[in-house]
């Protein structure tokens with residue numbers, strides 16, 4: 001249990017002993033200002049309202065009933081009924097000392113089985129910037145939840161089964177019979193898709209053929225399946241190359257494609273029919289759910305089967321909810337998908353509940369994110385208006401980083417500079433996305449993300465490298481030395497380090513990695529102030545103080561490294 005949880009538990013229990021209803025808690029949070037101590041309890045006002053009593057008086061009674069003296073040397077009632085808690089230095093030191101030997105995070109959160117649906121590109125085309133946010137944010141959330149001890153199941157719900165594949169197969173087949181080498185043709189997926197699309201839109205015969213191939217594919221025609229398989233294989237390995245470059249832990253075993261649910265789709269329809277939820281409109285099988293209306297106020301249907309028998313995106317999603325509930329027995333399912341699909345997921349979740357596809361106790365959470373915008377505030381595109389290929393974007397990140405590294409790290413060899421530029425460039429792209437609240441649209445800006453100042457990856461990587469350089473210069477570090485608090489900067493650093501787990505729990509609960517970024521940025525600030533106020537290697541520093549400071553530097557930089565690695569970002573020993 002971390003310190004905040006401990007204080008919260010003690011004070012909440014105290015409130016309940018004083019007769020406050022069990023739904024009310026002490027709401028202990030890190031203090032918003034130094035004068036308010038290290039933590040503040042904000043829950044007494046609401047508790048007093050329930051008891052119809054004076055909040056300041058209730059706060060004083062609470063402090064008489066609860067003994068916080070092992071942890072705090074000053075606890076005071078402030079303002080309308082806040083409680084400010086100033087922790088004891090001894091207590092901070094003893095907690096920090098256990099971090100030196102104990103690397104497993106202590107947490108009170110019950111272990112859960114959590115499915116995370118993320119990245120999930122459509123395989124008909126090459127991955128583009130639109131898939132970046134889901135991939136990066138989903139990966140960070142997965143890492144954090146795993147670190148907290150949950151069982152995380154990553155599912156890459158790739159789109160591999162829609163009408164587009166008929167068009168692609170038709171094009172493949174024609175090229176093949178004209179004697180072309182398919183693997184060559186498919187080397188550039190983007191061009192291949194474009195060529196097929198032009199024909200699909202302009203040649204009625206080809207269009208007809210394409211539609212025919214979808215039906216054949218979905219009913220299991222061997223020749224179609226083989227061509228489709230070949231295409232999917234190439235497209236998937238292309239995505240995997242990008243995951244590898246991005247340092248995202250998605251592998252083949254995490255792919256749970258739309259096509260994987262194909263055998264279940266007729267059952268979805270059957271099931272909905274049995275429950276009397278299906279209606280027909282224009283020959284299609286549809287569900288009308290209470291509460292879902294379009295802009296004109298008319299009921300909004302969910303189509304689960306088209307008139308020609310074909311199934312849709314929604315049908316697959318219903319099957320996957322059933323699978324996650326009944327086969328995987330998930331406690332939580334998180335969907336990292338663009339905010340523009342919010343209505344789709346609201347409908348899916350409501351229908352899944354109503355039809356009994358999801359166990360009532362399984363939590364279904366759409367974690368939406370906004371659009372990536374260029375610095376002109378418009379959706380991020382190339383100058384000619386095309387979507388930007390992810391691979392090109394990452395090339396540019398590395399090139400731009402190399403220019404900076406060549407200038408700033410002149411003492412590194414050319415090879416080292418290349419390596420540093422890769423780590424800094426990719427880290428910058430990922431971090432700038434993670435550091436924003438995912439709910440807002442996000443302006444992609446090279447100069448800001450590569451800056452060595454501010455809340456950026458290079459700033460944190462630099463902070464880490466600086467600590468490592470100090471630690472390398474020490475002739476001896478005693479891992480069992482006693483931590484000391486001799487300066488306010490050391491104390492502030494200790495308090496911050498001890499907040500780490502609590503921040504991770506917030507990230508895991510709300511799916512907001514920006515909490516972790518903000519925390520790391522503040523931690524780097526604490527580390528900087530600590531170096532300014534507390535000399536370490538300078539002559540004349542008391543040896544016991546020096547050993548303690550080396551350990552503070554180590555704890556601080558270890559926290560930066562762990563935090564960045566949970567965001568999927570690498571550190572550098574030298575920059």
Ligand code: ARG
Pocket residue numbers: 117120121122157158159317320335337
């Ligand atoms: N392939 C979809 C797209 O690119 C995203 C899939 C998200 N996951 C899901 N279960 N629907 O828009």
